[in-house]
């Protein structure tokens with residue numbers, strides 16, 4: 040029996056640029072609304088960082104043909120890492136990534152970790168060139184309700200400290216729609232972030248109640264009011280107005296930026312580029328149709344990596360799932376969805392409802408069409424996920 044061997048010369052193939060995400064699963068304390076994977080004990084920190092080093096070496100072949108353009112340290116709270124830990128992590132990355140292609144290196148930082156010493160180290164001794172700061176609110180009463188580990192004044196001071204240390208590329212996380220956040224307080228949070236502090240990128244998330252969080256348990260015990268959809272809608276209107284007045288581009292439902300300050304890392308996710316998630320609970324996507332995720336348990340992650348086995352499960356996305364994903368990410372972003380290209384790629388069976396659903400949302404003013412693409416309007420952004428779901432292929 041003859042066997043055909045098809046060797047592809049990597050030099051002749053254009054490989055999509057990709058990103059690396061590294062999950063650091065440690066936090067000082069548990070915020071009430073959070074359902075990310077983290078622990079509040081540092082007991083396994085050095086074993087986990089050792090396993091991360093090993094995982095980088097173990098998986099380097101997966102991205103060897105792709106120019107890595109972005110690195111994102113998320114969590115958890117990566118800003119809790121000591122300078123020697125970060126130094127070691129970047130030394131390992133430098134062995135397995137060509138930094139010549141890297142354009143953006145982000146660290147998620149909480150205000151209480153942004154000491155002058157840490158900021159100077161990040162700025163001068165590491166490739167970090169972007170800070171994503173978990174401020175959430177400039178009111179102490181909100182921070183206490185969320186069980187955040189920092190105060191409002193710490194946020195203001197640390198941002199000015201970061202600016203003085205030379206960081207110009209910064210993002211702030213703010214949470215809106217909290218029942219105890221008045222419209223005046225929300226407006227003041229926006230004025231502080233966009234006006235006084237002139238932060239070029241803002242990520243705004245409506246407070247959602249995730250299962251098994253302290254917030255969900257408290258609601259179940261009826262300690263918190265639940266009807267905050269109206270508040271969230273009002274806060275979103277105020278956000279829209281502030282973004283327009285202050286020249287921010289609303290480039291994704293939860294993300295606004297001044298021109299040139301969009302998150303390259305997240306934009307690549309939304310455009311379907313490949314990414315490799317390292318560390319416990321991290322997710323990866325190969326840019327085609329394979330998605331994988333690692334075990335959300337530090338001890339199991341360490342044990343498995345120490346035995347040379349990736350603690351990951353994976354799935355092959357069907358055409359239908361890829362289509363749903365494209366609709367969701369396209370509609371949520373300012374790039375919209377190219378209608379004829381989508382129909383040509385996925386075929387009439389999967390895309391059969393596009394015209395009908397489009398007509399419905401065009402007439403309600405939630406979607407506009409310009410050229411070949413459809414986009415959400417401001418009214419549409421308020422219910423982005425529900426509109427995307429109306430286009431989904433569900434058989």
Ligand code: SF4
Nearest residue numbers: 066069070073114115
């Ligand atoms: S600091 Fe971030 S990851 Fe940690 S508990 Fe709070 S929200 Fe979650």
